[in-house]
Amino acid sequence: MDDPGTADDRAQEPAGQGLDLAPFRGVRYVPERVGSLSAVTSPPYDVVVRPDGLQHLESADPYNIVRLILPQATSPAARTEQAADTLDRWLSDGILAADAEPGLYVYEQSQGDTLQRGVIGALRLSEAGEGVVLPHEDVMAPVVADRAALMRATAANLEPLLLTYRSEPESPEAVDAHGTTGTAAAVIERTVLRAPLLATTTEDGFHHRLWAVPDPAEVAEIRKDLSRHQALIADGHHRWATYLRLRTEHRSPSPWDYGLVLLVDTARYPLRVRAIHRLLHRLPVRAAVKALDGLFRVRTVEGPLTRALEQLGEAAAEGNAFLLTGGGVFHLVDRPSPDLLARTVPADRPRAWRTLDATVLHSTLLDHVWRIPDAPDQIAYIHDTAATVAKAERDGGTAVLIHPVREEVVRDLARQGVTMPRKSTSFGPKPATGLVLRSLDT
Structure with a gap:
């Protein structure tokens, strides 16, 4: 095949220092x-x-x-x-x-x-x-x-x-x-x-x-x-x-x-910017919720999934929030302990990074509270919300649903050279x- 750098002499080389x-x-x-x-x-x-x-x-x-x-x-x-x-x-x-x-x-x-x-x-x-x-x-x-x-x-x-x-x-x-x-x-x-x-x-x-x-x-x-x-x-x-x-x-x-x-x-x-959800293969939802006692506010919310996601969106507008499910019941998790965040979230990053739901999910929940390594046999990353919930219910794990981050936040952090936790966003x-x-x- 043609080398794009040399094959088509008819197309002039770009004059700037940006995208080529x-x-x-x-x-x-x-x-x-x-x-x-x-x-x-x-x-x-x-x-x-x-x-x-x-x-x-x-x-x-x-x-x-x-x-x-x-x-x-x-x-x-x-x-x-x-x-x-x-x-x-x-x-x-x-x-x-x-x-x-x-x-x-x-x-x-x-x-x-x-x-x-x-x-x-x-x-x-x-x-x-x-x-x-x-x-x-x-x-x-x-x-x-x-x-x-x-x-x-x-x-x-x-x-x-x-x-x-x-x-x-x-x-x-x-x-x-x-x-x-x-x-x-x-x-x-x-x-x-x-x-x-x-x-x-x-x-x-x-x-x-x-x-x-x-x-x-x-x-x-x-x-x-x-x-x-x-x-x-x-x-x-x-x-x-x-x-x-x-x-x-x-x-x-x-x-x-x-x-x-x-x-x-x-x-x-x-x-469109959507969230990428986590499926915790080996953590039953009951154990996941129990481990949060005294660290987050946990409330049972009514389904169906669309209604539960609306409540997640409302909670996420005020701070870090997650929706846990796996046994047919939705648990809204929000209002993390400030002391817990101070102990678990790295302080050497911009505030916009420290307050990301994905940051709190990985640094606080996965690494500190649940102690789950980021490995394929432990965590699956799934774009489709309903599929995440269905697999958790079928396999006995925990679906962790998160709210999407705004594109402006993503672009601003990228320009600062700050990377987000992997699979933080799904653009489409x-x-x-x-x-x-x-x-x-x-």
Whole structure:
């Protein structure tokens, strides 16, 4: 495949010191070779609720992308080898094929009142200290090692990260009929008037459309605009850390200097920010509640889940609050002891970090009160609220539901170089996996 740093001389290098988004030859499913595009897509690898969701996706279509991003075998080495063999076979059999020429891609997701548009491309990698791409969450080394092994074996970016940036308001004389000009947004708004490369609706009700932007002038327009911006990692911290690790393993310049991303301008298309909940596999909810006696206020609240979440939101507006459940009863936990917080929450961070629900959950509850290590056999991180509750009730564990943090808080901490506890936020809608891949084979 083409090296995005050298292949397309027609697209000028960006002039600024910000984001450097390069065109690439997207690898996509050949529609005539699969049952339907919706049947071969998947949520991002860390959103798939295993094993139920994994089995559902595998049975949806023999070519579902989950067989690449979450291969199933008896050992880690066998899993990565299986993914590489599967990808090679799908390419040789014409299930997947690379587009004829490099370009950027405009991607749209919509459902009801929700509309999100952004640009997919190969982003030049930068370290956190360079201030171009801002992480806001910590990562776990085993997860990065797992993703790195998969990317090495497949020599591919199988799913884009979700990054956000914020454009500046433009002067009235610079605005065209589409509301902007000379920017990435202008290209996006022009592009969506054309016929898309593909369109599909996934089972969650989201409509997806993808367009190629191969024209050198439009590519240059996007790149010049983005070169003035920095980005916040909204989703994909472990994959970003994986990109950085793999870049160090290859002599530069090479395709490994870049990683596949979706960039969304949240000034135009605000993302939804949701919480990521915790499932404590080995802690029954009765024991979890008992351990909080004298440390937090604990109240039983009425269901159903929607009503209990409303009460959680009201309590979270006043301070740290959590909703525990697992046996059909909801327990609202709030008003932590100030002395307890002073003993357990590190004091060397900004107040905005110290008062995060995720900080109190990890530093105070998990580390100090419940003494549960942050390991996969102890804690599962689940995006879907109802699924978290259902698994806790079925397995006898404790679901810990938290309220989402505001995007402004996340961005402010990231600009200060302060990372939040991992899996603190869930930005969305997330891009569907399987619509466009990037091969790193040269």
